[in-house]
Amino acid sequence: MRQILLALLATVALYSAATTSPPPGTPDFKLVQLGEGVWAAIGSDAGKAGANAGFVVGENGVAVIDTFEDPGAAKELLAEIRKLTPLPIRFVINTHYHLDHVNGNDVFAAAGATLLAQRNVHDWMRSENLKWWGDKIKPEMKARVESLKLPDLVYDQGVDLYLGSRKLEVHSYPGHTGGDSIVYVHDAGVVFCGDLFWNRNIPNLTDATTDAWLKTLDTLVGYGAGKFVPGHGEPGTALDVKGFRRYLIDLRAAVGKAQAAGKNGDALVQAVLPELQAKYGGWELFQEFGKSNIQQTSEELAGTKRVPKPAASTASSEPQVPYLPLRVKIGEKAPDFSLPGADGKIVRLSSLAGRKVLLDFYEGFW
Amino acid sequence: MMELGEFTKHYKDFQAAGVEVLAISTDGIDEARWTKEQVGTPFPVLSDAKRTVMQQYGTRSLSTYSAPDGGAYNHATLILVDKTGIIRWIYRNADYRIRASVADDLAHIRELH
Numbered sequence: 001m002r003q004i005l006l007a008l009l010a011t012v013a014l015y016s017a018a019t020t021s022p023p024p025g026t027p028d029f030k031l032v033q034l035g036e037g038v039w040a041a042i043g044s045d046a047g048k049a050g051a052n053a054g055f056v057v058g059e060n061g062v063a064v065i066d067t068f069e070d071p072g073a074a075k076e077l078l079a080e081i082r083k084l085t086p087l088p089i090r091f092v093i094n095t096h097y098h099l100d101h102v103n104g105n106d107v108f109a110a111a112g113a114t115l116l117a118q119r120n121v122h123d124w125m126r127s128e129n130l131k132w133w134g135d136k137i138k139p140e141m142k143a144r145v146e147s148l149k150l151p152d153l154v155y156d157q158g159v160d161l162y163l164g165s166r167k168l169e170v171h172s173y174p175g176h177t178g179g180d181s182i183v184y185v186h187d188a189g190v191v192f193c194g195d196l197f198w199n200r201n202i203p204n205l206t207d208a209t210t211d212a213w214l215k216t217l218d219t220l221v222g223y224g225a226g227k228f229v230p231g232h233g234e235p236g237t238a239l240d241v242k243g244f245r246r247y248l249i250d251l252r253a254a255v256g257k258a259q260a261a262g263k264n265g266d267a268l269v270q271a272v273l274p275e276l277q278a279k280y281g282g283w284e285l286f287q288e289f290g291k292s293n294i295q296q297t298s299e300e301l302a303g304t305k306r307v308p309k310p311a312a313s314t315a316s317s318e319p320q321v322p323y324l325p326l327r328v329k330i331g332e333k334a335p336d337f338s339l340p341g342a343d344g345k346i347v348r349l350s351s352l353a354g355r356k357v358l359l360d361f362y363e364g365f366w
Numbered sequence: 367m368m369e370l371g372e373f374t375k376h377y378k379d380f381q382a383a384g385v386e387v388l389a390i391s392t393d394g395i396d397e398a399r400w401t402k403e404q405v406g407t408p409f410p411v412l413s414d415a416k417r418t419v420m421q422q423y424g425t426r427s428l429s430t431y432s433a434p435d436g437g438a439y440n441h442a443t444l445i446l447v448d449k450t451g452i453i454r455w456i457y458r459n460a461d462y463r464i465r466a467s468v469a470d471d472l473a474h475i476r477e478l479h
Contacts, residue, residue: 130479131477135479306473324424324426324427324428324441325424326423326424326425326443326456326458327421327422327423327424328422328423328424328445328453328456329453330453330454330455330456331452331453331454332452332453333451333452333453334445334447334451334452334453335419335422335423336451337418337419337422339390339412339413339414339419340395340412340413341398341410341411341412341413342395342398342399342401342402342403342410342411342412342413343399343402343410344395345410347388347410347412349388349447349451350451352386353449353450353451354449355384355385355386355449356383356384356385356386356446356447356448356449356475356478357385357386357387357388357446357447358380358385358386358387358388358444358445358446358447358471358475359388359390359423359443359444359445359446359447360369360370360373360387360388360389360390360443360444361390361391361420361423361425361440361441361442361443361444361445362369362370362389362390362391362440362442363391363392363393363427363439363440363442
């Protein structure tokens with residue numbers, strides 16, 4: 001995350017920077033044991049991990065939660081796991097699609113793991129990560145994002161995984177991107193929350209729906225688990241989850257108040273920022289995300305915020321509708337055609353290659 | 367004027383988003399010309415009177431109404447094609463009168479590189 005921000009702010013090439021080795025003695029993450037065979041890998045600000053990850057060792061294998069922002073850090077994580085157990089890496093769960101949680105997927109896939117994630121992660125991993133970078137993306141980074149290893153297996157609500165007798169519950173919840181999952185290690189009372197929980201870190205709200213997120217946090221607190229591993233920050237307890245929930249409530253309230261006072265745009269940000277800073281200025285990433293949190297929450301409350309949409313909502317397969325299924329699909333080549341226009345000139349679709357084209361099939365004026 | 371009128375009204379935004387709009391219906395060329403003049407569309411209004419493109423794309427409506435020439439109509443459908451000719455977004459609604467908002471259309475167009 002930190003590296004993405006630096007890259008965005010200074011348009012530094014993340015990938016080229018990240019493939020150089022860290023200075024000796026600067027670990028990319030630290031391992032924290034939270035129960036028997038349950039480990040959190042807490043990303044260091046100095047390192048290239050970019051976020052937290054974790055792993056659970058069961059009787060017959062290992063499940064890894066998230067794969068960091070850089071394949072180098074993922075290799076280090078694999079090496080650390082190898083020091084602890086010779087058991088196979090059976091599963092990787094991506095808690096969501098953001099690059100700082102998925103860029104080491106290929107490392108674990110090469111080690112034999114099956115990759116799992118909520119359905120939207122599969123649909124968004126390449127397209128939405130490219131969107132985050134925008135036009136300034138370096139060619140090598142673009143190539144990397146476009147070849148990210150996608151999940152092998154997707155679920156909608158969740159799935160249970162067994163490592164022998166050890167059960168991991170994977171549940172999907174809304175709030176952060178619309179395609180996030182948590183991993184609940186029942187017997188250890190540990191919940192890996194991915195970015196549904198940020199511990200004393202200001203969250204990335206780019207894709208967020210905070211009202212749904214608040215309900216999700218209530219659900220997580222209701223697990224009654226002893227330990228909650230955030231996507232960013234140190235492992236915490238239910239109290240810390242409530243603290244993060246409080247942040248979202250305070251943010252929404254402050255933005256709502258400023259909107260009610262008729263403020264919008266930059267004036268709204270300037271009105272809310274001091275209040276937010278007084279309470280949360282000490283949290284990590286406040287400089288990076290404080291202002292955008294206000295802007296994005298303002299858009300959300302005004303009903304104008306755009307968040308990633310599940311691919312299904314743009315597909316066209318409702319059976320009861322009065323039209324035949326299309327013969328074309330998203331992701332396929334548009335069939336070429338030539339048709340005469342109102343002016344008698346022939347228009348050929350393929351002659352527009354290099355331009356975006358919007359085909360509007362209509363009748364009458366509709 | 368519905369979709370065509372909306373596109374015409376916001377045509378500058380579509381141009382700025384770097385997209386070519388092609389309107390396609392089963393109208394003959396004379397009807398297409400009439401429509402183009404009525405609406406004042408700056409983009410091509412194409413005549414698919416033989417329904418070849420309707421067949422290719424499968425946009426045919428199951429409505430019991432049929433066109434004056436006995437053929438089928440299109441069910442209103444938007445298909446967004448990227449620079450390399452790949453389909454990236456499709457919008458249809460069971461109620462043909464419900465169209466995506468222009469803002470939504472533009473957002474999908476701008477998302478494409």
